[in-house]
Amino acid sequence: MSTQKLATNALHAGHTPSETAGTRAVPIYQTSSYVFKDTDHAANLFSLSELGFIYTRLNNPTNQILQDRLAAAEGGVGAVVFASGTAAISTGLLTLLRAGDHIVASSSLYGGTFNLLNVTLPRLGITTTFVDASNPESFGKAVKENTRAFFVESLGNPKLDVLDLKAISKEAKAAQVPFIVDNTVASPALLNPIEHGANLVIHSLTKYIGGQGTSLGGAIVDAGTFDWTNGKFPEFTEPSAGYHGLVYSEALGNAAFTYKLILEGLRDFGGALSPFNAFQIIQGLETLPVRIKQHSANALELATWLEGRDEVAWVNYPGLKSNKYYDLAKEYLPKGQSGLVTFGVKGGFEAAKKLTDATKIFSLLANIGDTKSLIIHPASTTHQQLTAEQQEAAGVGQDLIRLSVGLEDIEDLKLDLEEAFKAISTVTA
Ligand SMILES: Cc1ncc(COP(=O)(O)O)c(C=O)c1O
Structure with missing residues (x-):
């Protein structure tokens, strides 16, 4: 494991220029497959007695650098x-879990x-109990004999x-199940779960890590800390029918889940990242520590400004002293609280819809974490398929507007919202 700090790792980890013809930038290995030296070499790679590249659905040198x-x-x-x-x-959940x-x-x-947890996975026999995450004990209380994972977002x-x-991790430890944390909104530059x-x-990786709104991508990082031999995960401790009898926990130790993800998850479900996208995401990761500071500073300033506006009913940003999560943010996000701000407009659903139509710098679209500022009204878009109760639990009221605050000049962003407020003044009055 690297002992260097994030800003250094984001630029250097995983890449040794002398191994890539001296290229200072990470090269794009745009190939679907790799030439074997001979059939023995190929056999060794397939049996894992030698490590190397076989096919880009499983791994690729550009992707490997991003992984590292x-x-x-x-x-x-x-x-x-x-x-x-x-x-x-x-892929992570389907690699970890089975029907029941x-x-x-x-x-x-x-x-x-x-939706994946609530609708799609139950079709395959994997069910979820949703709990109020502000009460950590509610996780322990919802545990059943067949519980096999806890899943949260560090910053929802x-x-x-x-x-x-x-x-929450204490509750997961007591239940002897892996604690899975989606850290997308905070990013590794602000929080390490x-x-x-x-x-x-x-x-x-589509969000702050890629950072430019150009490329989709995702990742699972394995802490290597979970004990797969605790009796609840036989697929790690018994010979795998899916990989000629490999016993993951014995053969791969604390990298057991990482390898199962590659050897079975990527092989069988096929959701591999394109090396070109890996290259784009590497460019983003290199500047993440600098960008996220500015996203956070702009978001805090804009949230503070919104709190002072008559047209605004409420503002939600964990960096605001008035915020319910301010103390937790001080503990878990002391370097910044990232670039998302939500607020309610007086005038409810219609006013919120109209405001999102009226901004010029903030683009109306369904993404977050771009260098450019973004705006959306979730109740009429991303969360329209949820019931009113589900919307409530997800924190999506009818009047809620979500901003993903970008890196433009903060005064221009305020002016853009000010003009938009003027344009809807008949609805909010
Ligand atoms: C917190 C969080 N996790 C996961 C995803 C899904 O990522 P993708 O759009 O790259 O599939 C999103 C997308 O908005 C997200 O906000």
Whole structure:
């Protein structure tokens, strides 16, 4: 594991220029497959008696450098990258779980993840109990004999609830299940869940890590801390029918889950990241520590400004002293609270819709974590398929607007919102 700091690892981890023809930049290995020296070499690679590249669905040298950097950034023993954050989550859960298993999850999750747990996985026999994550004990209380994972977002999208990760990780330890933390909104530059007891960390690389809104990607970082031999995960301790009798926990020790993700998760579900996207995401990761500071500073200033506006009913940003999660943010996010701000407009659903139509610098679209500022009205878009109760639990009211505050000049951003408020003044009056 690297002992260097994030800003250094983000630029250097995993890449030795002398091994890539001296290239200072990480090269793009745009190839689907790799020439074997002979059939013995090929046989050794397939049986894992020699490590190397076989096919880009399993691994690729550009992707490997990104994997090494992400593992270093989060403090894990390994990482696996995927075609999107959603591919990371679904492949991770399907690699870990089987029909009959149960998950305990925070009720405030990104809408896509909520649907996966609430609708799609139950079709395959994997069920979830959603709990109020502001009460860590609710996780322990929801545990059943067949519970096999806890799943949360460190900073919920879009509720922006900061979780007491240490307290929830204690509940996971007591239940002897892996604690999975989606750290997309905070990013590894602001928070490292592994330091607070997470066993697996998820990222949508599409957001702050890629950072430019150009490329989808996802990752799972394995802390290497979970004991797969505790009797609840026979697929790690018994010969794998899916990989000619390999016993993952014996053969691979604390990298057992990382390898299972590659050898079975990527092989069977196929959600591999394109090397070109890995290259783009590497460019983003290199500047993440600098960018996220400015995203956080801009978001705090804009949230403070919004609190002073008559048209605004409420503002939610964990860096605000008035915020419910301020104390937890001081503990878990002391370097900054990232770039998302939510607020309610007086005038409710219609006023919120109109305001999102009226901004010019803030683009109306369904993404977060871009250098450019973004705006959305979740109740009419990303969360429209949820029931009113589910919207409430996810923290999505009818009047809620989510901003992903970018890196433009803060005065221009204020002016853009001010003009938009003027444009809807008949609705908010
Ligand atoms: C917290 C969080 N996790 C996961 C995802 C899914 O990532 P992707 O869009 O890369 O599939 C998102 C997408 O918005 C997200 O906000």
